[in-house]
Amino acid sequence: MGIYCQTVFLFERLCRLLRSFNFSCGLCLDIDRPRTARGRYIEAPYSPVRRFHELSWTALDKRPGPTMAVIWALLCTGIFLTYPPTVSAQPPDAELNRAVICESIQSYQPVNPAVVFSISLGEVFCFSYFDPVRVKTPIFHKWYQQDKLIFSMRLVLTPPKWSSFSRIQLRDADKGPWRVEIQDQDGKILKTLRFSITD
Numbered sequence: 347m348g349i350y351c352q353t354v355f356l357f358e359r360l361c362r363l364l365r366s367f368n369f370s371c372g373l374c375l376d377i378d379r380p381r382t383a384r385g386r387y388i389e390a391p392y393s394p395v396r397r398f399h400e401l402s403w404t405a406l407d408k409r410p411g412p413t414m415a416v417i418w419a420l421l422c423t424g425i426f427l428t429y430p431p432t433v434s435a436q437p438p439d440a441e442l443n444r445a446v447i448c449e450s451i452q453s454y455q456p457v458n459p460a461v462v463f464s465i466s467l468g469e470v471f472c473f474s475y476f477d478p479v480r481v482k483t484p485i486f487h488k489w490y491q492q493d494k495l496i497f498s499m500r501l502v503l504t505p506p507k508w509s510s511f512s513r514i515q516l517r518d519a520d521k522g523p524w525r526v527e528i529q530d531q532d533g534k535i536l537k538t539l540r541f542s543i544t545d
Contacts, residue, residue: 438530439483440503444475445528447541454509461541469515472526472539477507485536487512488527491520516543 448456448471449463456473463470472487482504489497489512499512514520526539 439481440476440479442536443477445537471513473511475509479503479505484531486529490525
């Protein structure tokens with residue numbers, strides 16, 4: 347309905363433009379005031395759709411002018427300019443399906459994922475699983491202690507799906523809040539994992 351009303355408004359605007367240049371197509375819409383088929387004026391209020399159906403046709407003059415084909419060509423051009431075609435977005439090279447911080451990795455699966463870890467573990471892991479992987483592409487695991495980058499690992503994903511992980515060894519100075527940012531090759535953050543190291 348929105349495109350239909352827009353068509354009506356564009357057609358009226360085109361008719362006004364033609365009248366301002368004193369053109370005639372032999373038959374043109376009487377856009378000054380809508381009338382019924384018998385010539386009676388339509389009382390307000392009225393909708394744009396009703397106006398389009400009930401406008402009367404009247405001859406402006408007898409001089410030659412542009413044909414109706416030209417008018418409709420200009421009208422359609424205005425519609426396409428008003429509603430440009432949409433372009434579908436390309437899917438990413440790989441889609442992140444799961445990501446966790448965990449105590450260890452066994453058989454390519456995370457063990458004991460959590461958000462608080464004891465420093466006595468000696469190390470913690472960042473596990474990420476991508477499905478699907480459409481093309482071979484790199485990703486990055488970036489480890490931050492508070493806002494300081496401590497460690498960054500580049501990992502390469504291979505179709506059709508891929509699991510990857512990185513790890514850090516823990517020291518007494520590593521107590522406190524941490525985060526791992528999983529980024530694509532353009533630096534876009536795919537996921538942020540936050541966790542803490544305690545006694």
